[in-house]
Amino acid sequence: MSDDLAITVAKMAVMLGIMFNVAPIMNWVERRAAALIQDRPGPNRVGPLGLFQPLADAVKFLFKEDLTPNNVDKPLYLMAPVLALLPAFSTYTVIPFGPDLTIDGRTVRLVVADVDAGVLLFLALSSLGVYSMVIAGYASNNKFSLIAGIRASAQMVSYELALTVAVVATLMPVGSFHLGDVVAYQREHLWMALTQPIGFLVFIVCAFAETNRLPFDLAEAESELIAGFHTEYSAMRFAAFFMAEYTSMAALSALGVTLYLGGWSLPGVDLQGWPGAALGVAVLVGKIALCMMVFVWVRWSVPRFRYDQLMRLGWKVLLPLALLNAVAVAAMVLAGWL
């Protein structure tokens, strides 16, 4: 908590560097992977393998006309994209990304915001993400967007519960809300994904719903709602929603990796000092990249749920499963098995 400003800025630079590059890279990865899965070439014209496609897209977004429809609720309409970016670019602060470093005889913990209630802070900030969708849907003054907004609000609240309960179960054996302690625990014991497979499963399913990705992208279901809550948005404002989606995916992946897959640590490798820190960041990025691939893979393989199925799955399957998992973990912790 008492780091110098310079150190804090440096730490933020590392994490922001990762988070800012997620959206352009994923833009390319998603389209190429989709093409691969659907057996077609995908974007391969701009640069080698189409690698410069994100740059071209960024230029396109910047120079497109920024349309504001006449009948929108203007203040809210303009606010919604900003609200989308806010949680996406603030949650990364509690994710630890390397071992403790010693600089000038002081120990520096490699996490931007070294707070006790780190997990809660993450959940609190990410729970605000839904407002952008609901507000965008309302402000657009368009029935499809409005339906999307209503869907988003109900969906988020339902899945957040199961997600939170699953997360709580991972904290029980650790005995701390600090994500650094969770990683430290997993360096000594098994990864949480192995000891709590059911919780991990619930977490993954909820992560898809929370980031509004197929099979749970009911808030933008293009076959029913045009483009859902961002139908009326164009140019950079649309790009903001786009970036927010990928960045929140990365942020939630980072949380999942930290809670269930050992975070920045590698089993059997003792990461220490500067090389350890560099490797820690690389391992964390690698694990997040793997999770992102799963997001893409599932999106192009699984069809969309119907809305009633979505709500039933959330309340009648995932929440009871998460609760059972939490009770089982609590019992095992009491028995001293974990």
Add this chain to the structure above:
Amino acid sequence: METAVFALFAFLALGSALVVVVHRNPIYSLMSLVLTLFSVAVLFVLLGAPFIAALQVLIYAGAILVLFLFVVMLLNLQREESPGGQAAQRWAAVLGAGLFGGMLATLFWRTYREVDTAPLSERLVSLHALARALFEEMLLPFEIVGLLLLVAVVAATVLARRVEP
């Protein structure tokens, strides 16, 4: 620094709370309420209780108000019309509110003028201490509140369930 942050968020909380009451569009009122809760959460952090702050945002701003928003949008509430009323009535209301506010201000001034302004947070309320207090000293009240919530959930389910003929 801390005083500046406190002042900023205290005013933000009060200002947005005022908007909640006076704005004619329920969606704007709701978003202002989110801002109010967020500002109060920042004040909790300044008071050394980051845990309460996180819970405040997570539960109130992140869940309960989303449900409010859901209901407001589902019911398709329109802008509230101006209540109208006579000019004399309005002046009387302003006068009454002014008198009451003035008395409150005097009261607070008299009470808190003498209190020295210590730094807002001397130490953090640790999660550990909170958990101990909650699950050891306050165990019975805690469980009773839990039971109360359970009863409320059951009651809501019973009321919401459609009776099949």
